Amino acid sequence: MKKQTLFYLLASACLFTAPVHVTHAQSKKASADLSHFPKGSTPEEIGNRVANRFISSPHARKNIIIYPETCAWYGALAFAKETGNKAMVEQLAQRFTPLFGAEASLVPKPDHVDYTVFGAVPLELYMQTKDQQYLTLGQQMADKQWGPPEGPRANAESQVWYDKGYTWQTRLWIDDMFMITAVQAQAYRATGDRKYIDRAAKEMVMYLDSLQQPNGLFYHAPDVPYFWGRGDGWMAAGMSELLRSLPKDHPDRARIMKGYQTMMASLLKYQAPDGMWRQLIDDPTAWPETSCTGMFTFAMITGVKNGWLNAATYGPAARKGWLALITYLNDNNDIREVCEGTNKKNDHQYYLDRGRITGDLHGQAPVLWCAAALLRK
Template structure:
């Protein structure tokens, strides 16, 4: 009899222990428990340090650029928000020092804000202003945001520029999905820096126009109206653009519900196309296309933000985001450069064109989303 009692007691003990372990494991936050060397803080520190040590980057070339181009802007912005989130004052100082020559002898590196890819640069000085309170940064960033909605001017103005301007949209509208990060980022930053709702209202109106023009019934986006392909990074700009905009868009904004609907529809479809290992592909719906890191980083950031903000079901999207992050960072090499980044890409109505794009290493199109993801995970 004693033996029976002992066996029963042991069984109860084991079952209780199992229940305790299960209860504890079920409470583990997918965004807080990381294998050694994979945490967002560790990865963010590595990628930010790599950026600080890097020279200004050209576009698909090793030559120094004549002006700062948008991939560097995106990585610079990413490093700044990571520094803020982690309280790394030294990193903020280093990133401000990188800007200092642009306030003097190298001011020609500041792009003329006459195109979405150049105007987005304003997001960097606006972030520097919010972290340092130096009014020089505010002046530059605010000027760029204002010129984006001012009267069309400069050599890039076309008849379409006036048509869009007359509709209350930015004259820089061109209906490429890339724009929905480039435009909304600088306008959202201007709102965050000044508190003036005109900036975020502009961005929301523009986003709805792009949603109505480019989002397909499955929730994804063609690169442009005349390019019917679901290019990974192009859709990535859209995913991050929507999630970043919604993060700051006031709840009473009349366009918020429309944008949220478009965002959730896209997220649901992206979930279906996520590969078994957590990655996404160069052409999202083509299982034969290669796995691409910049798009994966952007989609991961959009998932993380949606879970953190309570827009997406945590039970569904948090594990998917975790899987994506852990898969994505395996592409980082010993130099802290991410591999398999699609090179800078114009639109083209040619399926093979997208499949044949060069796979770069250390391209800032891919480095930037790593910093965005790290920040979003820590936020």
């Protein structure tokens, strides 16, 4: 009798502890899921941490606001919008208020792509607050970019680009394709005036035709044949931002989409098993770098969410990229392993030896872009 009772007890226990068999299809679907993440890794939690870190930080430079701060500011505003956090929008607006008065000298002159991109911030503030002074400033900066060359940065080459209908700030550096397209796309979103998105698309097509390599990636510059991570990240993010707002009937959309999808297919091949991308994309000995990983992850999230990329193929890569990226955040909400600012140089070792910074806004910004993109409908 005791043996029989024991048998039934063991059998009952097995019924309750039998392993749940997850099908291959279920596992694949979970790996591509961009809506649900473990506690501590959700876009809401991570975005709040990094956005509040930005809000509590002083301006990166005492004399001028340059593009890394612009990119983080824009990212924090995008995150605040997607979470409906009006208090955070107000804090980000308060950061701007002195720029209309006592700190006006910090506003960069729109005579270079790295400065003109600042216009994306007041344009975003206008769209969220409807305060006209933000629109006036942002639109002025976007228009100056396509106005006639002026100031000490203008030269004979600037005039050539202007005469061809491109911005006089054209340099054929891959960084430009975020700096230029971000402010012009924002001006289009804020005003509905198609000239802004037409400008950005025309410029993007020219850069794609001039700089994209057969494998879909981009050299840092025509005379520097290396696939530097963050440089390519600017292209990936720039195409994503542009395509988000480019009308479906736009004559340049197919060309830009082709450039984007070709790049994404190449990036898929170079993602490391842990989800990261490297300082030199195609060099397996290069160190995992967070700013490019954030930018590529943002581009893939955006593509999957908008149906430009196959979700079953790119969803897992985007999810893995996000979960890998956020492991580099420290207790101070600063991200580690960010490549320092890098000028072009025709030297492979130069890129491998670049300094690795913690908390640099080049790296903080893409975390915010990813968080906003994951929450964006």
